[in-house]
Amino acid sequence: MVRGRANRSIIQTMEDLPLNALRVFAVACSKGGVRAAARALGIAHSSVSRHLAELESWLGQPLREHGSGWTLTAQGEALGRAVEAGLHEIGNAVASVRETRSPFAVTVSAAPSVASRWLLPRLPAMERAHPRIELSVLVNQRIENLAASGIDLALRMGAGPWPHVQCEPLMSDALYPVLSPALWHSSGRPTRVQDLAALRLLHDRDPQASWDVWRRKFGPAALSLQHGPRFASSELLLHAAEQGQGIALARHRLAAESVAAGRLVRPFGACEVLLPDAYWIVRPASTRPPRHAVAVVISWLKEQASG
DSSP states (O other): OHHHHHHHHHHHHHHHSOHHHHHHHHHHHHHTSHHHHHHHHTSOHHHHHHHHHHHHHHHTSOSBOTTSSSOBOHHHHHHHHHHHHHHHHHHHHHHHHHTTSOTTEEEEEEOHHHIIIIIGGGHHHHHHHOTTOEEEEEEOOOOTTTTTTTOSEEEEESSOOOTTEEEEEEEEEEEEEEBOHHHHHHTTOOOSGGGGGGSOEEEESOGGGOHHHHHHHHOOTTOOOSOSOEESSHHHHHHHHHTTSOEEEEEHHHHHHHHHTTSSBOTTTTOOEEEEEEEEEEEEOOSSOOOHHHHHHHHHHHHHHHO
16 A cells, blocks of 8 residues: 555656756756757757746746856755756666667667668678677767667767767778769760869768868869858768769768769769778777677678778
């Protein structure tokens, strides 16, 4: 009977507590402000402010000294410490449960373009080489809270290393222009870098793969970079190039299969810009060595990168 009353009490508490608002408040406390919390949570800062206002309304008293930046009241400091401690305890419990999963299960996170253009075509080879490994792939570009998300390792492209995680360079890359065979023929089969001026440029928002990088090395100096559509991912950029929408500056690791299959053409031959340490293996910060299955996947990824 006592246990039944306790269970009802827990259920009632869970129904009453504004759990989302408490989570946002805890992140704001740990990050030291509304905007920092919004960046960490990947939401608009107005959403963070709304959650905090709802929490204060539910409590019936302010948690912050309004108008003075991020300064907590005494009640806010006490609640912040309690919520952070509670969430930390929950995180530890979740981590313990996750450790009971199959020892052969490995979860890899990757950006959409890396997942679809580089990793996915290689997964059948992974299954043949290591049939006991149960590999799951998540499409995600963030590297915060890898462990809390159940991610064993992440593949990231960019200028690493990054703080608060373990980073290891995986492979370099090269940039070169590509366009569809149809556009190449209809544009008079351009083969000189000077011919870029007459083509529609497709832009990758990734600063490492911008046309300015190419222009600085190969020119032409008068190449205008103000015009042409811009894409938020290399995957979208390459799709647009394959559809004949213009000429793109592509990453070799992501475009190689399309070039080999004839869906894209390299009009300027071997002209390319090298990108050292362009891709990284990222793991949660820990002093412990990776599990055996994770170590196997890391070794396999390195073999694929060197091939």
